[in-house]
Structure formats: structure tokens, C-alpha cells
Amino acid sequence: MMEINPFCRIYTLSTYYDFRANVDVLRLDQVHPVISGNKWFKLQVYLQEAKKQHKVLLTFGGAFSNHIVATAAAAQQAGLKSIGIIRGEQGPVLSHTLLQAQAYGMKLCFTSRASYKEKKIPAEIMDDHGLDKLYVVPEGGYGTKGAKGAEDILQKNNTNSYSHIMAAVGTGTTIAGLTAAAKEGQKVIGISVMKNNLSLAEEISRLLPPAKQACFRLLHDYHFGGYARKTPEVIRFMNELYKKTAIPTDFVYTAKTFYAAFDLLQKGFFTAGDRLLLVHTGGLQGNLSLPKGTLIFG
Numbered sequence: 130m131m132e133i134n135p136f137c138r139i140y141t142l143s144t145y146y147d148f149r150a151n152v153d154v155l156r157l158d159q160v161h162p163v164i165s166g167n168k169w170f171k172l173q174v175y176l177q178e179a180k181k182q183h184k185v186l187l188t189f190g191g192a193f194s195n196h197i198v199a200t201a202a203a204a205q206q207a208g209l210k211s212i213g214i215i216r217g218e219q220g221p222v223l224s225h226t227l228l229q230a231q232a233y234g235m236k237l238c239f240t241s242r243a244s245y246k247e248k249k250i251p252a253e254i255m256d257d258h259g260l261d262k263l264y265v266v267p268e269g270g271y272g273t274k275g276a277k278g279a280e281d282i283l284q285k286n287n288t289n290s291y292s293h294i295m296a297a298v299g300t301g302t303t304i305a306g307l308t309a310a311a312k313e314g315q316k317v318i319g320i321s322v323m324k325n326n327l328s329l330a331e332e333i334s335r336l337l338p339p340a341k342q343a344c345f346r347l348l349h350d351y352h353f354g355g356y357a358r359k360t361p362e363v364i365r366f367m368n369e370l371y372k373k374t375a376i377p378t379d380f381v382y383t384a385k386t387f388y389a390a391f392d393l394l395q396k397g398f399f400t401a402g403d404r405l406l407l408v409h410t411g412g413l414q415g416n417l418s419l420p421k422g423t424l425i426f427g
């Protein structure tokens with residue numbers, strides 16, 4: 130499997146668009162075709178610990194989860210066994226995401242939505258392994274260890290000159306890591322891809338030291354109907370962005386984040402002299418769930 134390193138390319142958008150501020154993109158989507166960007170960073174501490182303790186990696190996710198497939202691939206690369214607890218009953222066909230996770234050696238175990246909600250580890254898994262042999266990674270990699278790994282996104286790349294750093298927010302683990310690693314004066318902005326997730330700020334603050342708990346800003350106006358929802362406008366935006374810049378985005382996270390940045394730039398949120406770093410968090414495998422021909426890129 131391809132080696133991964135945390136050093137990412139930075140692309141400037143200011144050559145393609147007449148923005149008032151300087152806008153660059155940190156391409157985490159290029160770290161690996163499957164272990165998409167931010168997931169790889171978030172998994173680092175968990176992987177190291179599981180490896181040290183000689184454990185089997187176990188985590189939770191839905192049928193289209195970037196986290197599930199990233200964990201499968203990263204575990205295989207680290208020489209660890211992995212188990213995915215999947216929300217809901219198994220359907221007649223597996224999603225692209227789950228097929229790929231399986232191909233990376235992940236054992237899939239489907240559970241009812243009720244027991245998934247409680248994050249129960251199914252009895253058959255307990256019988257096979259025993260709790261002391263399992264290393265549990267929380268759903269979406271949420272936690273202080275996930276945030277710690279995400280700090281490297283800024284620390285391993287040349288990001289000190291930016292006035293603003295913007296990224297998509299799901300569990301908030303990545304934005305917590307970015308906030309923790311941001312330099313004094315750098316403004317961190319998270320774009321929530323969920324509708325009315327009002328507990329999000331609190332969940333992010335919980336991952337941060339007291340002095341950093343108010344050092345990020347969340348915007349809730351760019352969810353386009355809610356998690357994994359989309360409008361024709363989002364798809365049109367993705368195709369136009371790709372046509373102009375050759376940067377692919379995913380419809381769940383990065384398209385909404387880029388859209389938000391463009392909208393804010395147009396509305397004068399940023400001023401001349403500002404330097405915005407858009408973090409492309411990856412997630413491109415999620416586009417495989419779209420009907421063929423929706424996007425002009427694969």
C-alpha cells in the first residue's frame with residue numbers, strides 16, 4: 130500500500146478567482162486515495178496505542194462512513210486487525226464504502242439502530258475477542274486523542290502566515306485540533322454540515338484546554354438541508370469549482386465548506402490582506418454514492 134505522509138500541498142485559488150483576500154487550499158485529500166485526509170490525522174494516536182497494546186481496532190459508523198473505510202485501510206497499513214460495527218441491518222447489497230472496508234480486511238458487524246445508539250459491542254465480537262483485546266476508537270474518531278492527531282494538520286504544514294483557517298465540521302474533532310494548534314491571532318472557522326446541531330460547540334470545547342475553548346467560531350448556515358443532503362446548487366458548485374481549478378470536492382463536507390468560503394468572500398466577511406486557508410478534509414469516496422454522471426469528475 131502507498132506510504133502516507135502528513136505533508137500536503139497548498140494550492141492557491143487566488144489565481145483563478147478575483148477574491149479580495151488571498152485564498153489557499155490545504156489538500157489533505159491527497160494524502161491517500163482512501164484514507165481520506167482528516168481521518169488519517171485523527172487516527173494517528175489511536176493507531177499508535179492499539180499497536181503498542183497489540184489490540185484489535187474496533188470502531189463504529191454508517192454504511193457510507195469515511196471514518197469506517199479510513200480506519201480499515203489505516204489498520205491494515207499498521208498491521209492491525211479491524212472490526213467495524215455498522216449502523217442498521219445489512220441490506221441486500223453492500224455500499225461502495227463497506228465493500229472497500231471489507232477489501233481492507235475489516236470485519237463488518239451490523240447492529241440494530243437501537244444497540245448502535247448505545248455503542249454496544251455485539252456479543253459475537255465479545256465472544257471472539259474479549260473486551261481486553263479490543264481497542265475501541267469512538268465513532269468518527271471523536272475524542273482528545275483524535276484532536277491531538279488533527280493538530281498535525283497545521284503543525285506539519287506551512288500554515289503560520291494565514292489569518293483564517295476554515296474546515297468542515299462533523300464531530301468537531303478536526304476543528305478542535307486546528308483550534309489547539311492555531312497560532313495567536315489566527316481565526317478558526319468551522320462549517321457545520323448538520324442542521325441545528327446546537328450541542329456542537331460544547332462538544333468541541335470539551336476537547337480543548339480552557340484557554341482555547343472559545344477560540345473557534347462555528348457557522349450553521351451552510352448545511353443545505355442537513356447531513357449528507359444536497360441541493361442542485363451544491364452539485365453545480367462542485368462541477369464549476371472542478372472545471373475552473375481541477376479541485377474535486379465531496380458533497381457531504383468539503384463542497385459545503387468551499388461554498389461557504391466563496392459566499393463569505395462575496396459578502397465581505399474577509400478583507401483585503403486577509404489570508405484564508407481552506408482545509409480540504411478529503412472524503413471523496415463519499416461521491417461514489419451519487420448517481421453516475423452527477424459529477425464531471427470521478
Ligand SMILES: *Cc1c(COP(=O)(O)O)cnc(C)c1O
Binds near residue numbers: 167168195303382
Ligand atoms: C469526517 C469528515 C469531516 C468531519 O470531521 P470531524 O473531525 O468529525 O469534524 C470533514 N470532512 C471530511 C471530508 C470528512 O470525511
